[in-house]
Amino acid sequence: WFKVEAAAGSQKNNSNKAFDAAAFEAERLALDAESRRAMAEAAYPKAWKWVIRKRIWDVMEARNFANNPRPVHHRIPNFVGASVAAEKMRELDVFQVAQCVKVNPDSPQKQVRFLTLSDGKKLLTPQPRPRTGFFSVLDSNMLTLDTIKEACTSVGVAKHGQPIGLDKKIKVDLIVIGSVAVDPRTVQGIAELEYGMLRYMGAIDDSTPVVTSVHDCQLVDDIPVEKLLIHDVPVDIICTPTQVIFTNTFMPKPQPLQRCNLCTRIYWDKLSPEKLGQIRILREFKKRIEQETGQKLPTGPSEKLPPIAQRSRRG
Template sequence: MVDMLALRLCYPLTLINNNNYIYCRKTLSPLWNTKPRSYSFFKLEARNSKASFNEAAFEAERLTLDAEARQAMADSLQEDPKAWKWVIRKRIWDAMEANNFAQNPRPVHHRIPNFVSASVAADKMRELDVFRVAQCVKVNPDSPQKQVRYLTLSDGKKLLTPQPRLRTGFFSVIESNMLTSGTIKEACTSVGVAKYGRPIGLDEKIKVDLIVIGSVAVDPTTGARLGKGEGFAELEYGMLRYMGAIDDSTLVVTSVHDCQLVDDIPVEKLLIHDVPVDIICTPTQVIFTNTSIPKPQGIYWDKLSPEKLGQIRILRELKRRIELETGQKLPTGPSENLPPTAQRSRRG
């Protein structure tokens, strides 16, 4: 049974089933040159939401959508093998596989690579003063940072984590006081985030004290970082800036294997939206980069391709919102062939 408020709804509308809630949304006008209709969200909360959550169905749907997205992106790829970022990424991925520094899911190519002793690097991060005092930590959803998510919750902190590829939503917040010792580990997985997390929107008032970000390669002397090439970490950072959840003083930390430390990321070639890191944790050391690379100030719409915008609903919502508020149409970046993502191994 569901407790419901009596609502007068205007046609057309869309019903959205989002984890533990059902949302009713008025449909926006599809005509960009006409005044969009106002829209609003109504939340209908289920009394017994956890009992109604179907883990198997969620995971099956997630894997299906994930495979479709990977295949569509791979089909559109026309990779330039001479592009400098891809040269570095491929070198790191190849080395991790060749030297067995990689852990499942494998192969690590086109992923934020899971690495041997990732939990040791996470434990070193836990010892940082900035981690100890943080009340809310944003952590990426990738495998090598699973232990960081676990430590965040087990230490009584609030975990903010993006939904994979931002394709179906935005961020989810998990409150550690809503979990038991037996459910914390599950809450660190994609299924657990959907089961225990509370989806948030752009209007959420939240302060993030620390950002944990995944990396493929990072330069310990400059703080320059390369991700897997999809740009989601940069988009997440930009949206948090828009929300006022972070600012220039919010530290960015990454955990990597020592073999992922490089010295050939040319700072002068980094883009304005690339996110540098302040601290690097490996299984053997903690490095304070004292980076002088400026942090992004928000979303750079003139760099955002129509293809990337088409992938991410929350970005389209933000773009519409800003255009309505300012009365001006935001620029759009050049088209791009989106890079491939890793093919998931069944044994992974």
């Protein structure tokens, strides 16, 4: 799921300060730890997804199939051989012809982001801090070799990416997502909100290929198809360090956001007016959903935010 974090202010959006990469990275790591703690607390031990995920996490730790960051629990695992799997993805026809690739921001897909930019494509990736937009676009033509390497990290996205809003006209040719576990038969993915946002924006459609890269141990055969929901994203191609699997999935892709109610995946009742006041893209999204559905979405109780979550406003 997607849980909105009331993150600290991005120095990039503060015209009076230079971008502080060290401070940004320290904040990112702190928020990552906080998110993982929240995920662990929210986990229901008997929920089928959590049972499968925990099994994969345990195996990867026990067999040392993961690189840092570790432990891998409650995150997309940075698996051993991720770069090899990325190279296999690069050889795919759908990757070679793509002009704009949306890639998740997780560690195991870092090489995919690098190959996207180094091959002269546009990279679309979620913003590290969704204040001015939900996604950022990075144009390889605007980057040097050194900045391409940096642009593959969260710090680089914040420094070099261009935030885009819901009205941005953009066509995405390929979607790359991260996975904890994937079943070639049911090909369940986890990037529901991002996929729904792109459908909402008209950037993708049913024909847009969805690819994931995982370790071979992350392939499972016990995801129950009858329990998958309309917002679960099916995967068309799976790349591992040893093989490429074309799933030929029969599962339909999630429909545009306003029709499949993915908006419920945002915890609106946890977002205080103060937090919404900091994240313009979510305020805009909330307003649009309310206009389209004719229903008022909930808002969390008012709160006094800590100093770290404050920032100066421009204009």
